[in-house]
Amino acid sequence: GSPTEVAIVLGCQQAASREQTERWRQAHPQVFEIPFNSSSKWMLTVHQAAATPDCGDYFVVLKGAPERVLDMCDIHVDMRARADASLRQLMGQGKRVLCFAEKRLAGFGPRYAFAGASAADANFPVAGDFEFRGLVALEDPPKDGAADAVAKIARAGARTVMVTGDHPATAEAIALRIGVIPASAPSGDVAAAQYRVITGAQLEAHLPPSDSFDPQSLEREGSPELAEFWRRCVEHTCVFARVSPMHKRSIVRAYQHIGGYVVAMTGDGVNDAPALKEAEVGIAMGVRGTEVAKEASDIVILDDDLQSVVAGMEQGRLCSENLRKSIMYTLCSKLPQVLPTFAELVGIPSALTAAQVLLIDIGTDIWTAIAFAWQPAEGELMRRAPRHPKRDRMVDGGVLLYSYGYIGVIQSIACWAVFFSMPRMYSIFAAGRHPSEYSVTEVEADYTGMTSYYWTLVLGQVGAAMAATTTKQSTLGRWAPNRWLTICIVLELLLAFAVVFWSPFEGLFKTRALTVGQLSAGLGGFIALGVVEELRKLYLRRSDAGKPDETLEGEVH
Numbered sequence: 001g002s003p004t005e006v007a008i009v010l011g012c013q014q015a016a017s018r019e020q021t022e023r024w025r026q027a028h029p030q031v032f033e034i035p036f037n038s039s040s041k042w043m044l045t046v047h048q049a050a051a052t053p054d055c056g057d058y059f060v061v062l063k064g065a066p067e068r069v070l071d072m073c074d075i076h077v078d079m080r081a082r083a084d085a086s087l088r089q090l091m092g093q094g095k096r097v098l099c100f101a102e103k104r105l106a107g108f109g110p111r112y113a114f115a116g117a118s119a120a121d122a123n124f125p126v127a128g129d130f131e132f133r134g135l136v137a138l139e140d141p142p143k144d145g146a147a148d149a150v151a152k153i154a155r156a157g158a159r160t161v162m163v164t165g166d167h168p169a170t171a172e173a174i175a176l177r178i179g180v181i182p183a184s185a186p187s188g189d190v191a192a193a194q195y196r197v198i199t200g201a202q203l204e205a206h207l208p209p210s211d212s213f214d215p216q217s218l219e220r221e222g223s224p225e226l227a228e229f230w231r232r233c234v235e236h237t238c239v240f241a242r243v244s245p246m247h248k249r250s251i252v253r254a255y256q257h258i259g260g261y262v263v264a265m266t267g268d269g270v271n272d273a274p275a276l277k278e279a280e281v282g283i284a285m286g287v288r289g290t291e292v293a294k295e296a297s298d299i300v301i302l303d304d305d306l307q308s309v310v311a312g313m314e315q316g317r318l319c320s321e322n323l324r325k326s327i328m329y330t331l332c333s334k335l336p337q338v339l340p341t342f343a344e345l346v347g348i349p350s351a352l353t354a355a356q357v358l359l360i361d362i363g364t365d366i367w368t369a370i371a372f373a374w375q376p377a378e379g380e381l382m383r384r385a386p387r388h389p390k391r392d393r394m395v396d397g398g399v400l401l402y403s404y405g406y407i408g409v410i411q412s413i414a415c416w417a418v419f420f421s422m423p424r425m426y427s428i429f430a431a432g433r434h435p436s437e438y439s440v441t442e443v444e445a446d447y448t449g450m451t452s453y454y455w456t457l458v459l460g461q462v463g464a465a466m467a468a469t470t471t472k473q474s475t476l477g478r479w480a481p482n483r484w485l486t487i488c489i490v491l492e493l494l495l496a497f498a499v500v501f502w503s504p505f506e507g508l509f510k511t512r513a514l515t516v517g518q519l520s521a522g523l524g525g526f527i528a529l530g531v532v533e534e535l536r537k538l539y540l541r542r543s544d545a546g547k548p549d550e551t552l553e554g555e556v557h
Contacts, residue, residue, distance in 0.1 A: 004098075007138050027051050031058070032114035034122065038165065038244045038271070041065040042072075044126065046105070046114050056112070058105040062130055065167065065242075069099035073132045086135055091169035094177055095137040101130035147178040149306040154179070156313060157385040161238060161255075163248055168197050168241040181238045195236035200243035206230065207250060213257040234259040245271030252278045262388065266301075266309070268293050280389075283309060310382075318377045320387060320394070325468045326372035327395055328403050330365055332464040335408030336415050336457050337361075349428050349446045350435060351419050351453040355509050359499065364458060364492040368465050371485040378473055407467065410532060411460035414525025418456045421521060422449040444512065451500055451511040456522040458496045462489055463529035472540045475533075 012021045028047040036043035042064025049057035062069055066087050070080065083099075090097050105124060116122030150160045162180045164171050175181040181196060206229045209221050218227040234254055240247070248265065252275050255261045265272075265279035268289040273296035276282030284297035285304040294300050301308045337360065340351035420426050424445040428438070438446065466489075469481045481489075499505045501513050514522075 004096075004138065008098075008136060011136065028059070034117060034126075036064065037118075040118060041068045041165075041242075046124075049104070054110045056107065056109040058108060058112070060103050060105060060124075060126075060130075062101040062103075063098055066097055066099035066135065067167075069101050069130070070132065072128055073101050073130045074128070075132045079132065083132065083135065087167075088169060090135065090137040091167050092173055093137075094139075094141075094170060094173035096140055096166060096170055098136045098138070100133040100136065102133050103130045142174060142178045143305060143307075145305070145307045149310045150179040152310045152382060153313070156310075156317075156382045158313075159261075161240070161251075163240045163243055163251060165243060166241055168199055168239070171239045171241040172197050175239045189236075191232055192236045195232045197239045197241055198233055198237050199241055200247050203240070203243060203247045203250065211250070211253070213250075213253045215258055218258075230254050230258055234261075245269060245275070248272060248275035249278050251275070256280075262386070264309070267297070268304075272296075314377060314382055317381055317384075317386075319373075321377075321381065321471075322372045322375050324394055324399065325375065326369045328399050328407075329372065329461075329464055329468040330369045331400070331403035332407040332411065332468075333360060333365060333457060333461050335404050336412040336460070339412055339416075340453070347429065347432050349425065349449060351415070351450055352457075353450065353510055356450065356454050356511075359495075359509060360454070360457060360461070363495050364461055368461070368485065368488040368492065371482065371488045372468070374482040374484045375469055376482060378470055380472065407464050407529065410529050411457060411464070411525055414460060414522075414528060415453045415456045418518075418521045418524065419449050419453045422452050422518065425449045447510050448512045448514070448518075451514055452518055452522060454509075454511065455496060455500060455514065455519065456525050458492065459522050459526040460529060462493065463526040463533075465489060467529060467533040470537070472537050472544070474537055474541075475530075 009021070028049070029051060030045050030047050032046035034044040042062055044063075045061050046058050047061065048055050049059055062072065066083070070083060075083070087097055108124065112124075114122075114124060116124075116126075119126040153160050160180050162171060162175050166174075172181065175197075176183065206226055208218055208226065208230075210217070212218070212221065213230065215227060215231075218230065240251055243251070245267075248267070252263050252265055255263050256278075262281075263279045264281040264283055265275050266283045266285070267273075267276050268285040270290050270292045272284075273292050276284060276293060276296040281299065282297035283299045283301055284293040286294070286300045286302040287304045289300070289304075299312065301312075337352065337357050340348075344350055420429070422445065424442065428442050428445060435446070465485065466475050466481065469475060469485070475481075499509055499511055506512060
């Protein structure tokens with residue numbers, strides 16, 4: 001059976017004994033049942049008063065939400081007050097409380113054919129005249145790590161909202177325990193306190209006429225009060241309690257259209273499918289989830305654990321961040337690659353051939369860019385505000401400015417400085433002759449200059465790769481980036497050495513061997529880029545140290 005039913009049976013066995021419980025069940029066999037549903041919030045079973053076949057007397061057991069079952073009982077005012085006090089105490093402890101009631105059915109005759117699916121269509125009296133039998137409190141503690149997961153979600157700039165069918169008092173107690181309702185919530189804000197926990201009955205009374213949550217449509221088709229109710233729900237509500245599955249879709253739409261949030265919705269039941277489909281990210285439970293819920297969702301959590309949702313958020317951010325870093329790195333070399341072509345138009349000797357450009361793109365950049373996929377997450381990754389998938393572009397002005405206007409400029413300055421420091425390069429430029437008029441000595445000097453430009457650019461790209469591995473953290477504490485990126489950097493340096501010093505490559509790519517001093521000059525760009533980047537990241541870290549944590553709420557789970 002369900003975990004709730006199993007817990008109730010085990011509780012009965014502990015209160016009496018296993019043998020006595022089984023004897024009672026055999027003495028009063030069940031003959032009919034009205035299952036639980038989210039509308040009535042109770043279930044009912046009919047049992048024979050005795051195990052004999054000719055027994056025509058029965059009794060009915062009612063179990064369900066205390067507020068529903070107690071209203072169906074013939075109970076004294078004092079007893080009702082005591083029951084309500086016990087309810088408040090148990091629910092305040094975060095326990096799920098079920099109410100039990102019973103009544104006798106006499107004179108129906110043996111083998112009476114009970115029928116019906118609700119109190120309205122049952123062929124026997126259901127409503128009223130029940131005798132209150134007691135309350136059963138079930139401890140359903142949050143999973144280990146739930147509070148930590150909620151805290152991580154909050155630090156990541158998102159909100160966790162609890163949507164449950166439990167009683168408001170139970171839901172509020174659990175929400176306080178795991179941090180869905182902040183312990184430091186301001187007590188002076190009347191609206192926040194009033195809307196902190198909203199019930200399904202309140203939602204039902206404020207559903208928009210056409211199920212449209214567009215702010216303008218709410219005021220036009222509904223009323224200003226209706227629009228204000230939903231606006232305050234989106235702004236202040238932490239817990240939606242005693243809601244039906246049909247309310248979940250309305251809650252999702254409210255956060256999307258009124259709050260402008262990106263919503264991730266979790267669910268496991270058949271009736272959760274519309275809400276899972278409506279949310280930007282539908283998350284179904286893999287263990288207790290139904291097949292309908294899994295098919296309607298975008299993601300299936302195999303262990304039904306909120307910590308897996310947090311891990312998924314972090315992995316998604318890491319993929320997005322590493323892709324952005326890879327793009328930034330790849331674009332860095334484009335400015336120093338294209339400048340030699342335009343420089344030739346003003347009489348500057350050729351600094352980079354088309355073959356060398358392709359060599360850098362294919363032999364250097366592409367493999368290093370792919371290796372960024374293995375870059376581990378930075379410590380601050382889950383403390384940043386979420387990136388909006390529609391408003392925040394992967395390649396924006398900041399990425400282009402970083403690659404073209406910052407790293408690319410440093411690389412270009414270093415490459416040209418080393419290029420003109422090579423023997424005879426400036427004199428060849430000053431002579432203003434066409435390359436076809438160069439002497440053999442000048443051609444060799446130009447080849448040496450091109451080699452130095454290529455070598456400096458390769459080292460500049462190594463520096464760009466190292467710099468792009470972190471956004472604000474220093475790279476000095478890490479002797480190397482991730483393993484695959486380190487391997488790619490070593491291989492591209494070996495390839496560059498081969499292009500510079502191996503004779504077959506020298507003829508193919510028009511390069512010449514460089515001296516130790518000329519090779520060392522190429523390190524200037526690598527060192528300059530590293531120093532400037534460390535100073536920039538130091539400034540960013542110090543600037544952030546005086547700021548509060550980012551709490552921009554861009555996601556709702």
